[in-house]
Amino acid sequence: MFELPENLPVSDLAVGAVLTGLGLIVSFLLWRRRGAATGVRATAWSLVPLAVALLGLMSVVWEFVRGVAGVLTGLLFSPLVWAGVVLSGLAVVLYVASGVMRSRGVGTAPRSGKGASADGAKAAGGAKGSGRPAAGAGGTTPQVGSAPGKKAAPADDLSDFGDIEELLRKRGID
Numbered sequence: 001m002f003e004l005p006e007n008l009p010v011s012d013l014a015v016g017a018v019l020t021g022l023g024l025i026v027s028f029l030l031w032r033r034r035g036a037a038t039g040v041r042a043t044a045w046s047l048v049p050l051a052v053a054l055l056g057l058m059s060v061v062w063e064f065v066r067g068v069a070g071v072l073t074g075l076l077f078s079p080l081v082w083a084g085v086v087l088s089g090l091a092v093v094l095y096v097a098s099g100v101m102r103s104r105g106v107g108t109a110p111r112s113g114k115g116a117s118a119d120g121a122k123a124a125g126g127a128k129g130s131g132r133p134a135a136g137a138g139g140t141t142p143q144v145g146s147a148p149g150k151k152a153a154p155a156d157d158l159s160d161f162g163d164i165e166e167l168l169r170k171r172g173i174d
Contacts, residue, residue, distance in 0.1 A: 016053025020046055 023046025031039025052058055075081045101107050168174070 012058035013053045016050040016058060019049035023049065
């Protein structure tokens with residue numbers, strides 16, 4: 001007579017069948033609400049627990065789930081782990097803040113790769129005690145409050161599309 005192999009426990013098969021049955025019910029509901037593509041995809045995922053049970057891997061999956069749960073609960077109740085979580089969060093906040101600062105030009109060193117030396121910058125700054133700013137390279141006096149060599153900040157973020165518009169016009173795109 002035909003006998004079931006000893007290494008295929010009935011409880012694993014029963015768990016796989018119950019999970020597959022629940023998944024098929026959810027798949028049917030998804031099929032009716034969201035369409036055939038979603039229903040077929042959900043049906044495919046629903047068949048996985050039964051396939052795992054028939055392959056005899058349900059005990060392996062259960063050990064994996066127990067291991068992950070053990071690690072997570074160990075992490076959850078450890079003060080050292082929470083100190084690490086807080087430090088990781090602080091690192092992310094500082095990194096994002098530094099990116100915002102760099103994008104706004106706050107706290108960055110001026111770039112000196114444009115060929116201007118420190119002495120040349122002092123000479124362009126004007127004579128000592130003259131009482132008024134010296135003329136710039138074009139013979140005009142710099143505006144009050146503007147840093148030499150920097151453009152004035154645009155009124156809003158969307159007003160600095162001149163370069164892009166010029167490039168689009170060159171390509172014949174309106």
